Amino acid sequence: MIHLTKIIAAVLVLLAIALGGYAWVLSSQPAPPPVAAAPVAAPAKSESQAYAVVVASKPIPAGKVISADALRIERLSINPAGAFKDTAALVGRVPVLDLGEGTPLQEGQLVSGLALRLNDGERAVAVKADESMGVGNRVQPGDFVDIFVMLKSEGKDVDRSQARLLLARKRVLAFGSASIDGLQSKTADGAMAQSQRAEVARTAVLAVPVDEVNRLTLGESSGRLLLALRNPSDISEPDSALFAELPTALQPVASKPGEPRRAPLTGLDKAQAGLTVADLVSGGSAPGTARRGNAVSQISVNPSAAHAGTGARSGIEVEVIRGERSETLRY
Numbered sequence: 001m002i003h004l005t006k007i008i009a010a011v012l013v014l015l016a017i018a019l020g021g022y023a024w025v026l027s028s029q030p031a032p033p034p035v036a037a038a039p040v041a042a043p044a045k046s047e048s049q050a051y052a053v054v055v056a057s058k059p060i061p062a063g064k065v066i067s068a069d070a071l072r073i074e075r076l077s078i079n080p081a082g083a084f085k086d087t088a089a090l091v092g093r094v095p096v097l098d099l100g101e102g103t104p105l106q107e108g109q110l111v112s113g114l115a116l117r118l119n120d121g122e123r124a125v126a127v128k129a130d131e132s133m134g135v136g137n138r139v140q141p142g143d144f145v146d147i148f149v150m151l152k153s154e155g156k157d158v159d160r161s162q163a164r165l166l167l168a169r170k171r172v173l174a175f176g177s178a179s180i181d182g183l184q185s186k187t188a189d190g191a192m193a194q195s196q197r198a199e200v201a202r203t204a205v206l207a208v209p210v211d212e213v214n215r216l217t218l219g220e221s222s223g224r225l226l227l228a229l230r231n232p233s234d235i236s237e238p239d240s241a242l243f244a245e246l247p248t249a250l251q252p253v254a255s256k257p258g259e260p261r262r263a264p265l266t267g268l269d270k271a272q273a274g275l276t277v278a279d280l281v282s283g284g285s286a287p288g289t290a291r292r293g294n295a296v297s298q299i300s301v302n303p304s305a306a307h308a309g310t311g312a313r314s315g316i317e318v319e320v321i322r323g324e325r326s327e328t329l330r331y
Contacts, residue, residue, distance in 0.1 A: 050075040053104045054084040060099040066090050071105070082107035113181050114173050114205065121267060122207045124173055127220050129204040134175060135229045137201055141180035143172045146228040147206070149219040151281055162281075166219045167212055168237045169230065176201030211270040218280050246284045248273035 057072040071087040083104050084090055094111040114124050131137050139145065149166040173180050204227065208216055219225060248265065250273045255262050265273050 050077060051079040051083075052085050053079065054087050054090060056099045056101055056103045056105065058101050060095055062095055062097050062099075064094065066093050066095065066105075074102075076104070080104045080106055114179065117173055117180055118207055121209055123210050123213055124205050125208050125213055125216055126203045126205045127216065127225055129175065129201045129227075131200070133225060134201055134204060134227055137176070139172055139175045139201075139204065139227060139229060141172055141174055141178050144169050144230050144232050144234075145172060145206075146170075146230055147216065147219075148226040148228060149223045150226065151223040165238060166215055166225070167208065169235065171207040172204060172227075173207055174203075174205035176203070179205075211265075211267050213271060214275040215280065218275060218277055222277050222280065244284055246275060246279050249276050249279075250274055 052073050053076045054071055055074050056070060058070055060066060060070050068087060068091050071090055073085075073087065083106055090105055090110075095105075095109050096111055097109060099105065099109065118124060135145075146165060147167040147170060148163060150161075150163040152161045206216070216225075245264070248270065252262065252265060252269075252273065264270075
């Protein structure tokens with residue numbers, strides 16, 4: 001038994017010596033070169049994002065309506081604020097400044113506001129407003145109103161004062177701070193409408209045909225206007241055929257012999273011809289006369305030829321006849 005124990009101990013000692021020698025051998029050998037790590041492939045650079053933006057395909061002057069052939073869609077690396085993705089939203093719009101070819105179109109470059117709410121041949125006209133004129137401040141943008149004018153005679157001729165319908169069924173574009181273009185529009189609970197009625201409206205902006213602007217401006221300057229609110233479904237208007245056409249301040253050129261008679265003035269031509277306060281008040285008079293109360297002034301115009309050799313300019317002699325009095329004026 002004792003001999004077996006000694007044998008095992010000797011074997012263990014020899015094994016320990018062998019392991020120690022092996023460890024020494026390993027430690028004395030040079031260290032192997034470090035293995036280079038395989039390079040990590042760099043992530044592929046992502047392609048820059050592109051945006052579809054509408055740009056001008058040719059120069060577009062300010063104030064000119066944009067046509068479809070003046071637009072194209074390009075893919076840009078930037079997306080400008082207010083840019084458009086579809087050309088359909090731009091056809092028919094009008095730029096406020098000149099746009100060069102390739103310029104991205106933006107909302108801020110285009111005409112906006114009440115001008116876009118006008119129909120062809122209409123003009124936006126502002127008139128003074130107050131609570132009584134504006135139906136107790138109940139008028140709202142989008143309403144239709146009749147415009148009456150009250151003309152008070154000067155002096156003691158109260159019986160000559162008059163009130164009559166000046167313009168019928170005109171659309172309200174703005175009243176006070178409320179506007180039809182969406183600025184400060186009415187809310188569902190009516191809170192905005194209450195605040196609009198609480199403040200004092202100083203102007204009312206109306207959509208008026210251009211040939212009726214003269215009547216409105218003269219009516220406001222010569223008398224007092226009154227807005228009468230009407231139901232929008234009521235489209236009735238006075239029959240103009242029942243009343244004589246008011247003469248214009250400027251008379252159109254007479255047709256030459258043999259030429260067809262010119263049609264009555266309309267639109268811008270009628271607006272440029274103008275209207276006088278006297279004709280607006282009196283309803284017009286016969287050509288060559290102007291009525292003022294009970295007096296009649298007859299005017300005859302005779303051109304005077306230039307004096308030969310004197311260099312004097314030719315003039316116009318106007319004979320004004322008031323009752324039994326006659327006076328000749330030269331211009």
